[in-house]
Amino acid sequence: MKKIRKAIIPAAGFGTRFLPQTKAMPKEMLPIVDKPVIQYVVEEVVDSGIQDIIVVTGSAKRAIEDHFDTPNAELIKNLEQSGKKELMEQVKRISEMANFIYIRQKGQHYGNATPVLSAEPAIEDEPFAVLWGDEFIYSKPPRLSQMIKVYEKYGGVVISGIRIEKKEDLVRYGIADITPVEGNVYKINAIVEKPNPDEVRSNLATHGAYILPPEVFNSLKELKPGKGGEIWLVDAINLLRKQGVPIYAVEIENGKYYDTGNKLEYMKTVVELGLEHPDINGEFRRFLKELKLD
Numbered sequence: 001m002k003k004i005r006k007a008i009i010p011a012a013g014f015g016t017r018f019l020p021q022t023k024a025m026p027k028e029m030l031p032i033v034d035k036p037v038i039q040y041v042v043e044e045v046v047d048s049g050i051q052d053i054i055v056v057t058g059s060a061k062r063a064i065e066d067h068f069d070t071p072n073a074e075l076i077k078n079l080e081q082s083g084k085k086e087l088m089e090q091v092k093r094i095s096e097m098a099n100f101i102y103i104r105q106k107g108q109h110y111g112n113a114t115p116v117l118s119a120e121p122a123i124e125d126e127p128f129a130v131l132w133g134d135e136f137i138y139s140k141p142p143r144l145s146q147m148i149k150v151y152e153k154y155g156g157v158v159i160s161g162i163r164i165e166k167k168e169d170l171v172r173y174g175i176a177d178i179t180p181v182e183g184n185v186y187k188i189n190a191i192v193e194k195p196n197p198d199e200v201r202s203n204l205a206t207h208g209a210y211i212l213p214p215e216v217f218n219s220l221k222e223l224k225p226g227k228g229g230e231i232w233l234v235d236a237i238n239l240l241r242k243q244g245v246p247i248y249a250v251e252i253e254n255g256k257y258y259d260t261g262n263k264l265e266y267m268k269t270v271v272e273l274g275l276e277h278p279d280i281n282g283e284f285r286r287f288l289k290e291l292k293l294d
Contacts, residue, residue, distance in 0.1 A: 001151075001152065001155060002126050002127055004050060004127055004128065004129055004148055004151065004211060005050060005051075005052055005126065005128075006050065006052040006053070006054060006122070006123060006126070006128045006129070007045045007050050007052070007053050007054070007128065007129040007130070007131060007144070008053075008054045008055075008056060008115070008116060008119045008123070008128060008129070008130045008131075009038065009041055009042070009045075009053060009054070009055045009056070009130075009131055009132070009133045010056045010105075010112065010115035010116065010130070010132060010133060011026060011028045011038060011055055011056060011057050011058075011061060011064055011115075011133035011134070012056050012057055012058035012061065012104075012105035012114075012115050012118075013027065013058070013134070014058070015027030015134075017261065017262050017263065018030065018263065018266075023060075024060055025060075025063055026038075026057075026060065026061045026063055026064055027134050027260075027261075028061075028064060028133040028134050029063050029064060029067065030134075030260065030266065031270075032260070032269060032270055032273050033270065033273060033274050033277050033280070034277075034279075036067060037133070037134055037135070037136065037260050038055075038064060038067075038133045038134070039067070039094070040136040040138070040258075041131050041132070041133055041135075041136050042068070042097060042098060043097070044131065044136060044137075044142045044143060044144055045098070045129070045131065045144060046097050046098050047142045047145070048142045048143075048144035048145040048148060049145065049148070050098075050129065050144070051098050051099055052098070052099050052101070053098045053099065053100055053101070054101045054102075054103060054119045054122045054123070055100060055101070055102050055103070055133070056103050056104075056105050056115035056116075056118050056119050057102055057103070057104060057105065058104065058105050064102075064133075065100075065102055067094065068094060068095055068097070068098075068100050069095055070092075070095045071091045071092060071094075071095065075091065076088060076091075076092075079091070101122050103118055103119055103121075103122060104118075105118045106118050109225055109229070109230060109231045110229075110230045110231070111225075111230030111231035111232055111233075112132075112230075112231075112232060112233050113220050113223060113231040113232055113233040113235070113236055114231050116130055116212075116216075116220065116233055117217060117220040117221070120217045123214060123217075124214070125214050126214060127151070127211060127212065127213050127214065128211070128212060128214075129144060129147075129148075129209065129210065129211050129212075130209065130210040130212060130233070131144065131208065131209045131210075132208060132209075134260055134261050135208060135257075135258060135259050135260050135261055136208075136258050136260075137160065137162070137208060137209070137252055137255045137256065137257050137258070138255065138256050138258065139252050139253065139254050139255030139256070140254050141254075143160050143208075143209055143252045143255055144160075144209055146160075146250055146252060146253065147159075147160055147209060147211055147250050148211065150185055150248055150250050151211045154181075154185070154246065154248055155246070156213070156245050156246035156247060156248055157210065157211065157212055157213065157216075157237055157240060157241075157245060157246070157247045157248065158210070158211040158248050158249075158250060159176075159188070159206040159207075159209070159210050159211075159237075159247070159248070159249050159250070160206070160207065160208050160209040160210075160249075160250055160252055161176065161184075161186070161204045161205065161206050161207075161249040161250055161251040161252065162204070162205050162207060162208070162251070162252060162255070162257045163203055163204060163205075163251065164203045164204075164205050165203070167197045167203075168197065170195060170197040170200055170203065170205075171194050171195065171196070171197055172194065173194070173205035173206075173207050174191045174192065174193045174194070174205060174206050174207055174234045175191070175192055175195050175200045175202065175203070175204065175205055175206070176188045176189075176190070176191050176202060176204050176205075176206045176249050177189040177190045177191075177192075177200075177201045177202065178201075178202050178204055178249060181248065184250060184251040184252075184253055185248055185249070185250055185251075186204070186248065186249045186250075186251070187246060187247070187248055187249075188206060188241070188247040188248065188249050190238065190241075191206055191234045191237065191238060191247075193227060193232055193234045193235075194227065204249060204251065206234075206249050208257070210233070210237075212237075213240070213245065215240065215243075215245070216236055216237070216240060219236035219237075219239040219240055219243075220233075220236045222236075222239065223235050223236055223239075258272075258273075271288075275288075
């Protein structure tokens with residue numbers, strides 16, 4: 001079994017839910033206090049032992065490349081002269097975290113399968129991981145490392161799973177029909193993208209991170225536009241399942257899911273992580289307590 005050496009991070013969406021903020025700035029670069037969303041994703045990948053990261057971008061996404069690029073000499077000089085050695089080392093480390101490859105998304109259809117297919121030339125004939133660039137799960141050990149362990153034992157396709165507690169929220173995710181395997185591992189019988197909440201058989205959302213075999217690219221090329229006229233990664237995974245490839249879900253242990261893809265969940269994430277940030281947590285907590293809310 002080949003080792004997982006590469007990860008794709010799709011980051012080509014328009015971020016329409018955050019307009020006008022995202023007119024010129026990628027939604028993946030929205031800050032969580034002092035760190036952009038996509039950096040949390042990259043850190044998870046690196047902490048899981050993967051060094052080669054393919055970021056699939058679109059127009060107005062140059063800020064992502066600049067963020068992970070070597071800091072310019074003027075910034076380093078300014079930090080040096082200001083005596084901010086810790087900040088200087090921090091921005092240097094960002095560019096040294098991984099080997100970054102940037103690919104511009106191609107394809108006439110929207111949908112989350114399109115950026116994955118665009119990255120095929122950089123993957124070649126080996127299994128790989130996919131993690132969305134505008135959300136993350138914070139867990140110990142990292143979500144992706146938990147998934148890699150399952151992949152090394154079972155092979156096939158491995159998808160991260162999270163429980164959706166509110167029935168009305170099920171429509172936002174791909175929900176799995178599952179059979180228990182062992183512990184927090186389940187075999188997936190089917191995945192329904194954005195289902196009717198009254199028709200699902202579980203509340204396990206298979207969402208956010210995937211380990212896929214290279215054969216998925218052939219399935220992606222067979223896809224026709226599905227729900228909403230878009231091309232969905234889940235449809236390619238269902239094709240693999242029909243061909244006999246086993247599909248597994250890993251319910252992530254010790255994890256907290258942060259959905260930064262809409263305004264309300266983004267603000268919840270900023271507040272929660274702000275309360276944990278060592279530089280501001282005390283004053284920020286006092287400020288929140290002093291607010292007079294109706």
